[in-house]
Amino acid sequence: MSSTLEAKDTQGAPDPPDAPGTGAGPDAGPDAGAGTGTASGSRTLRADEPLEAHLGPAHARRRRGGSGPAAVWYLARRHRGLLAAGIVIGLIGVTAQLAQPYAIGELIKQAGANKPLTVAILVLVGLFCVDGAFSALQSYLIGRAGENVVYDVRLLLTKRLLRVDLAAYSKQQQGDVLTRTVADTSLAKIALSQSLAQLVINGFTVVGGVVVMFLIDVWMMLITLACLGIASGVSLVLARSVRRAAVVNREDTSAYGSDVQRALSALPTVKASRAEDRETHRIGLLAWRARNSGVRVNGLNALFMPAMNVGTQAALAVVVGVGMTRVTRGTMSMADLTAFVMYLFYMVSPLVLFFLAIGQFQQGRAAIRRVDELTTLPQEGGVLDRMRHRPKPPVKSSLAADEDAVEFRSVHFTYGGKDGAGGGEGEEGEQAAGPAETLTDVTFSVASRGMTAVVGPSGAGKTTLFQLIERFHALDAGSITVGGKDIETMPLATLRGLVGYVQQDTAAMRGTVRENVVYAQPDAREEDIREVIELAGLTKVVEELPDGLDTELGDQGSGLSGGQRQRLCIARALLQKPAVLLLDEATSHLDSDSEREFRETLRKVSARCAVIAIAHRISTVVDADMIVVMNDGRVQAIGKHDELMKRDPLYYRLANSQLQAATSTASWPMDPSGASGAPGSAGPAPLMNGAPVGGPR
Numbered sequence: 001m002s003s004t005l006e007a008k009d010t011q012g013a014p015d016p017p018d019a020p021g022t023g024a025g026p027d028a029g030p031d032a033g034a035g036t037g038t039a040s041g042s043r044t045l046r047a048d049e050p051l052e053a054h055l056g057p058a059h060a061r062r063r064r065g066g067s068g069p070a071a072v073w074y075l076a077r078r079h080r081g082l083l084a085a086g087i088v089i090g091l092i093g094v095t096a097q098l099a100q101p102y103a104i105g106e107l108i109k110q111a112g113a114n115k116p117l118t119v120a121i122l123v124l125v126g127l128f129c130v131d132g133a134f135s136a137l138q139s140y141l142i143g144r145a146g147e148n149v150v151y152d153v154r155l156l157l158t159k160r161l162l163r164v165d166l167a168a169y170s171k172q173q174q175g176d177v178l179t180r181t182v183a184d185t186s187l188a189k190i191a192l193s194q195s196l197a198q199l200v201i202n203g204f205t206v207v208g209g210v211v212v213m214f215l216i217d218v219w220m221m222l223i224t225l226a227c228l229g230i231a232s233g234v235s236l237v238l239a240r241s242v243r244r245a246a247v248v249n250r251e252d253t254s255a256y257g258s259d260v261q262r263a264l265s266a267l268p269t270v271k272a273s274r275a276e277d278r279e280t281h282r283i284g285l286l287a288w289r290a291r292n293s294g295v296r297v298n299g300l301n302a303l304f305m306p307a308m309n310v311g312t313q314a315a316l317a318v319v320v321g322v323g324m325t326r327v328t329r330g331t332m333s334m335a336d337l338t339a340f341v342m343y344l345f346y347m348v349s350p351l352v353l354f355f356l357a358i359g360q361f362q363q364g365r366a367a368i369r370r371v372d373e374l375t376t377l378p379q380e381g382g383v384l385d386r387m388r389h390r391p392k393p394p395v396k397s398s399l400a401a402d403e404d405a406v407e408f409r410s411v412h413f414t415y416g417g418k419d420g421a422g423g424g425e426g427e428e429g430e431q432a433a434g435p436a437e438t439l440t441d442v443t444f445s446v447a448s449r450g451m452t453a454v455v456g457p458s459g460a461g462k463t464t465l466f467q468l469i470e471r472f473h474a475l476d477a478g479s480i481t482v483g484g485k486d487i488e489t490m491p492l493a494t495l496r497g498l499v500g501y502v503q504q505d506t507a508a509m510r511g512t513v514r515e516n517v518v519y520a521q522p523d524a525r526e527e528d529i530r531e532v533i534e535l536a537g538l539t540k541v542v543e544e545l546p547d548g549l550d551t552e553l554g555d556q557g558s559g560l561s562g563g564q565r566q567r568l569c570i571a572r573a574l575l576q577k578p579a580v581l582l583l584d585e586a587t588s589h590l591d592s593d594s595e596r597e598f599r600e601t602l603r604k605v606s607a608r609c610a611v612i613a614i615a616h617r618i619s620t621v622v623d624a625d626m627i628v629v630m631n632d633g634r635v636q637a638i639g640k641h642d643e644l645m646k647r648d649p650l651y652y653r654l655a656n657s658q659l660q661a662a663t664s665t666a667s668w669p670m671d672p673s674g675a676s677g678a679p680g681s682a683g684p685a686p687l688m689n690g691a692p693v694g695g696p697r
């Protein structure tokens, strides 16, 4: 039996993580070769398998608000073969167990009749061995099925979370997502493997025991059933209460986890604000709430055992009393009474386990519901899905020197969607309507070579421009093209291969310096890595690190200074050899010397690709080939530094305040609208909105 299972279980055998595609490991797995396992086997999913195919149309319907099995149930069904095998083996073990009291009764009869006992003893020992061996095998198989289920569920969650629509994800609490991914999946595993198996196996034991006891003595069994029936009814009511309490406890635990995560992610700020006590109090209250609901769950669980024990003890007292009377009267043999009492004892534990499994299963259902909610988060690429039937542009890795790198055409955008529908697959449709447009009628184009700076006051919409180029959000109206192709018709991987993005909050990660640099280009050559390290001005920094490129960094790249982390992220983006490089405040942490060197780097890079940089420092933008001035979600002006200083009051003001601070001279007029001959004195410069001014060609 086990070899058959093993054969099924190893179909689509996986690879160890370091040997992708060789099919050497046990249950498929992340990088396995093509599997051939069937739905009745227990082949785990591969990381490269399209999960939607496994979730089936019913799940897709469910995500659109219709009916269909939850993702977790759907995945669990893939392992029903292994689970069923575990249960069948468990049932064989239980049958051997149920036969034991009967065999003991026979032994007593043999002894009473002064007959040889060898066979009876051997039968009994054989039953003990079968019981032990099969229950061990059952535990192993069911445990394995549970691990397979939780692996598949976690793989599904990982895939869907990494491809989640950013607008939808930003509404989630990160701590809650973590709790659902780690703790709730563990509870779901227990419910879908151990609890289910316990329900079937112990249910079978109880039913089997009842049947045999009926065969031994009907009246005594009816007395027993009356006592146990009351206890079972109480237990069922308890199980329902446990489920309700477990749902509350899962929510409370998750709220606690979210708040711990919130505080820890801003630990330096917590300390600097001397908020440790306040945070302890606030998080402590949530911990207390979780403790209280946990105590309630435990209390209800704890009532199971006594409820069953009282029922069994009452049954035992009555059975022994009535049984002994009948033995004395000669209407029942001592052997039958012994067997009956033994069956009663044998039934207690399965009965208790049966009801405990109901409680456990109910708790698991609460966790399954929470995990399933995560799997229905809207996914990126919905726009592309809707355009599936339109011809796709050819995949390109660079742009010709004479074509536009990026073009915004009358782009309108509101966070959360103009009508509150948001981006992604548009399945949830729950997002609230945004109060005002973030970008209005934005039109400009950027040539495929050269440096374009985007400037403007805080909140003007500069970062939003970049996020739209990366297609993190869907537009309300208008279009954006990269290399002349509408980005909504491009596969996301192609688009993001063409566009390198260094975010405002530099995203260095835990891992080595090398891992951070090659993150977008894992197969980069050593000389290319060295080149981008040099270009980003990191060569000396890396040389001074204890293990050079292989030095381990902490979370968010701790171990490097802010400026060094920023350069690390720039090196990462450069290694990708993007056609368009987006730098959001990428020089904000650099000192003047480093910034001068970096501007030199940018000059070199912008000869190869389009660089678009959001910059607050005027020194970064003075020599840009084109400057886009954003104000209140609109393009206010486009031009070069000297032109803008003359004709755009906002740019003049932004530049002037910085240059004044830098030079500490009073030679600049303070009020650009004054009569000092300053720009803007003849009134505000005309908006360039809707009139694209091409950059250098």
Ligand SMILES: Nc1ncnc2c1ncn2[C@@H]1O[C@H](COP(=O)(O)OP(=O)(O)OP(=O)(O)O)[C@@H](O)[C@H]1O
Binding pocket: 170, 415, 416, 438, 456, 457, 458, 459, 460, 461, 462, 463, 464, 465, 504
């Ligand atoms: N995820 C979001 N959800 C809702 N509104 C947002 C979101 N991100 C930004 N906004 C709003 O959009 C507007 C533009 O934000 P954006 O980050 O693009 O400005 P910015 O010009 O880059 O500002 P800064 O120079 O301060 O970084 C702001 O009013 C901001 O509050």
